[in-house]
Amino acid sequence: xxxARVHFELGERLGLPDVLGRIIALPREDRWQTMxxxxxxxxxxxxxxxxxxxxxxxxxxxxxAEAQIDQWAAGHDDLVARAAATLTEICADERAELARMSVAxxxxxxxxxxx
Numbered sequence: 001x002x003x004a005r006v007h008f009e010l011g012e013r014l015g016l017p018d019v020l021g022r023i024i025a026l027p028r029e030d031r032w033q034t035m036x037x038x039x040x041x042x043x044x045x046x047x048x049x050x051x052x053x054x055x056x057x058x059x060x061x062x063x064x065a066e067a068q069i070d071q072w073a074a075g076h077d078d079l080v081a082r083a084a085a086t087l088t089e090i091c092a093d094e095r096a097e098l099a100r101m102s103v104a105x106x107x108x109x110x111x112x113x114x115x
Contacts, residue, residue, distance in 0.1 A: 002065070007052040009065040014084050014111075016048055018091040019104045025096035040101050047108050054112070079114050083107050 011017055023044060026037040059068025073080045090104045 002061075003052065003056065005065040006055050006059075006068055007048070010052055010055055010069055011048060013069060014051075014080075014108065015087040015091060016044065016108070019087055019101070019108070020044055022091055022096045022104070023101050026098060026101065027096070036098060040098075040105060043105055044108065047105065047112065050112055051108070076111075076114050080111065083111055 020041065023037060023040045026033065026040070028034045028037060055068050055072040058072040060071070063071070086107050087104055090100050090107075093100070
């Protein structure tokens with residue numbers, strides 16, 4: 001239950017549900033588009049899971065999900081805030097575009113490298 005709380009709170013803080021929604025909305029008119037969409041979705045799930053693991057390792061057992069995420073982000077507040085702002089900007093446009101979603105995943109993956 002604690003892992004799930006951290007996972008979902010982290011996703012909300014970063015705006016990952018919006019990114020996932022845009023990925024799901026990508027066109028699937030041919031096999032290649034379908035495969036690209038599936039690859040992006042799986043990569044987002046993978047990176048979200050890795051970030052959740054980092055948060056759990058950085059936090060202390062028994063802390064709230066919010067406190068664990070705050071502790072994880074400490075020292076990298078600017079990076080986390082910039083990533084969240086960039087994801088919000090990317091998702092502000094209702095159009096689902098492969099290029100935007102590729103950039104969004106790069107932004108999220110960049111959070112892994114910073115920790």
